[in-house]
Amino acid sequence: MSTVDKQLEDVRATIDEEVPNHISISDVTYEGPELVIYTRDPKEFAADGDLVRRLASKLRKRITVRPDPDVLTRPETAEERIREIIPEDAGVSGLQFLADTGEVLIEAEKPGRVIGRRGETLREITKAVGWTPDVVRTPPIESPTVSNVRDFLTQERDDRRDILERVGRQIHRDPMSSEEWVRVTTLGGCREVGRAAYIISTADTRILVDCGDKPGERTEQPYLDVPEAIGSGASSLDAVVLTHAHLDHAALVPLLFEHGYDGPIYCTEPTRDLLGLMTLDYIGRADAAGRKRPYETEMVREAVKHCIPLEYGDVTDIAPDVKLTLHNAGHVLGSSVVHFHIGDGLYNVAFSGDIHYDNTRLFDGAVNEFPRVETLVLESTYGGRNDYQTDQDDSERKLKRLVSEAADREGTVFVPVHAVGRAQELMVVLEEAMREGDVPEMPVYLDGMIWEATAVHTTYPDYLRDDVKDRIHDADRNPFLADEFTPVEDGDDRAAIAEREEASVVLAPPSMLTDGPARTWLGHLAPDPDSTLAFVDYQAKGTLGKRIQRGADEVRIDGDSLSVEMRVETIDGFSGHADRQGLENFVKTMHPRPEKVLCVDGDESATQDLSSGLYHDYNVRTFTPENLETFRFV
Structure with missing residues (x-):
């Protein structure tokens, strides 16, 4: 028996102790970072609104409950009952029943009305029909991108489930090494704007943060072929984390799948959809300009299929020794400041991606409060001493x-x-x-x-x-x-x-x-x-x-x-970027203030000016890395 199977046995035993005797548990498995519980009594699970929360707190895992397919109400009957439960002003535009997972996908103009206060309406649906509701918004403007992504993921749900189960077992495996260290290797985006790509690695885990191109220099890619990245095989990567979908941070993510990568991409849901939109456009522009395609459209589909969307603030296990949390970066739709908690309190690293510190017309300013951060990898696009924008x-x-x-x-x-x-x-x-x-x-x-x-x-x-x-x-x-x-x-x-x-x-x-x-x-x-x-x-x-x-x-x-x-x-x-004052304010008010700051994603003078200013004004150790440098923090 593998260590993961043994772990699942222990988890099952804990669930059996916590769940009332009249609720049966038929299976427990991992799907990506989530623990999935299958039951023949989904209505009873839904009746106790706090049961899932108590289990999640006890097991310290994200939990999804799914019904066994043979206890579900027939879709025709279920749809009629669901439409009776959901308020009419929710604007339900469609229901899709997925028997293999026991989920019903509900598309509505007002998802909040479908969800109800603290999820009450969702629980009412499950109590009535057994199906587990999943709610998505009907786009106010018709969007082929959103429709295509949703349809594609539905069509590929068997493959996607296999991917998630494999990823789940990888996340929850036992550590393979007793050594404790943390390193960051720069593959691009240092003393330059564009081709952002960084590796954060431990004795057990290797994670790629972003994988972009360089504006105006389409032949320059990140140094992906070095051993720290995919030079020893793309399968050596445990995960990819994407801060946002702009091409200088995301254009070459599908290329990883041409090199054999088959693991997860963690990002927000809008970043996933925009990744598909922008990389397909990227291919189209290469065709129009007579350039060689960097990858084929099939690789874009693979990238979308491997995305695991996370919401801001959710702490998520992505490896045996790494927890990930995404926070609003204020830059573009779904952009994230990426926070890694490594080991059992060993070390914490945050990657700013691109940030805007102040509120804009569209977004709240970037989040800069964390439980702990020892090292910050900070963008420096407008880090020059004279890079002050008008308000x-x-x-x-x-x-x-x-x-x-x-x-x-x-x-x-x-x-x-x-x-x-x-x-x-x-x-x-x-x-x-x-x-x-x-x-x-x-x-x-x-x-x-x-x-x-x-x-x-x-x-x-x-x-x-x-x-x-x-x-x-x-x-x-x-x-x-x-x-x-x-x-x-x-x-x-x-x-x-x-x-x-x-x-x-x-x-x-x-x-x-x-x-x-x-x-x-x-x-x-x-x-x-x-x-x-x-x-x-x-x-x-x-x-x-x-x-x-x-x-x-x-x-x-x-x-x-x-x-x-x-x-x-x-x-x-x-600009969607913080100017020099905004970058300084981001660090000045950051809680806790980091011990080290790596100034990246800006031209050489901007990174050096920002590095010098932060060192003298805020007494933090600063660095202006070059590409292919490695920093060890523990």
């Missing part, structure tokens, strides 16, 4: 001024922008400005995957600030459904729109003009002195955006010379 109000005033001036000239304000995060931030500002009469009403064209990314945002309003969440819940007040927003359906529309003698705003990715729709728009609008190019995102060295931002009035695109006659402006207060 949000000033930035909004500048944007409104540019839009009003464009209206006077019947010109276009063209904003190359991240499709995920900054685009939606600007949409909220523009919708309010036009609704309140601060700027004239005009069409706002949304190109590339901005509209689809916006649909994903409306699917997960609980990750947004309360005021935006409340407006999304009210269809008549949803800011993203304003009449001014017009998706660009066809690339051929761009030339026709650019030639119109009307004021307009164009939002198009990517933010650094490296390729894609933004480059096409630049070609159409650059010769027009009545139009304005407004940069709102960070422009990395070596990108076309950086050259224009620095004053280049003539650039080459695909071998052709292009004269830049349009006005060029920078509005830095919309």
Whole structure:
């Protein structure tokens, strides 16, 4: 008998002691980080609202209860009863019964009404029909991404269950070594912006944090082929943890599966969906530019299938000696500060990913309170001594001024922008400005995957600030459904729109003009002195955006010379990154304050300036790693 099977026997014995005699337990198994209990008496389990909580506290594990398939009410009868129980204003749009797991998937416009106060309605459903309800939100904006991910995971549920059972046994195995040490190895993102990738390892476990590309330098990938990563085989990795779905942190995650990785990816649910959206777009842009694909679409599907979504604040075992907790990073939808608790109180490491310390229009500021943190791996994008951004109000005033001036000239304000995060931030500002009469009403064209990314945002309003969440819940007040927003359906529309003698705003990715729709728009609008190019995102060295931002009035695109006659402006207060003051405040107010800080994900001067400032002002040991350095902490 394996140690995991013996452990499950002990867990089963504890459950049998705690559960009343009239409730039968037919099986106990691990699925990923969760302990799954199968019972022939799901209604009795549901009747005792505190039973699962007591078991979770006793066993110190996340618990899911599932009914044996042969005790379930027939789906036709169950659906009728479920619809009677759920309040009519919940807006149930569909039910799907999954007999192999005893779950009923309920899609509703208002999931909270399906869940009920403290889960009361869910328990009522199980008491009535035996099925275990799982609730998802009906997207207010139809989203092929969300629908495809949900349909795919349903179709692949047998494979996914096998994956989760295998991962569960790996997590709960006995430690293989009595040694205690913690190391972080940098595979990319050091003294540069992009290709973020880091390995955190112990004597028993090896975890990859992020796996991105480098903007403007598509041939530069993280150093994945070193022994610390997948040079000795991708199966040597126990897990991948993803801070967020931007390409400089996530573009190459599917590549791991081409190299044989078959383990879990831990992230938030919106990050999972955006990972699928953005990596498929990444492949499409490579095709359009005539570049070799970094991986095939099948690898994107594998990555999505291996994702294990976690909610903010949930402490989760991901290895015998590692617990993971994700916290809001304030950067983009679902972005996370990643906290690792290693061993039995041995050491704690936090990776900031990309953070925004202050509140924005969309998100609350990054969380920086933890039970313990000895080492912080901190982004430094705006870590330079002069990297201070204008505040949000000033930035909004500048944007409104540019839009009003464009209206006077019947010109276009063209904003190359991240499709995920900054685009939606600007949409909220523009919708309010036009609704309140601060700027004239005009069409706002949304190109590339901005509209689809916006649909994903409306699917997960609980990750947004309360005021935006409340407006999304009210269809008549949803800011993203304003009449001014017009998706660009066809690339051929761009030339026709650019030639119109009307004021307009164009939002198009990517933010650094490296390729894609933004480059096409630049070609159409650059010769027009009545139009304005407004940069709102960070422009990395070596990108076309950086050259224009620095004053280049003539650039080459695909071998052709292009004269830049349009006005060029920078509005830095919309960045999803904390500026120098925000980064310092994140560390200054962090509880507890870390002993060591590794400054990463910024160019060389930014990382060194931030490192020096934190050392002198806050008395913490700081480092500016180079790629392929390893730090041992214990």
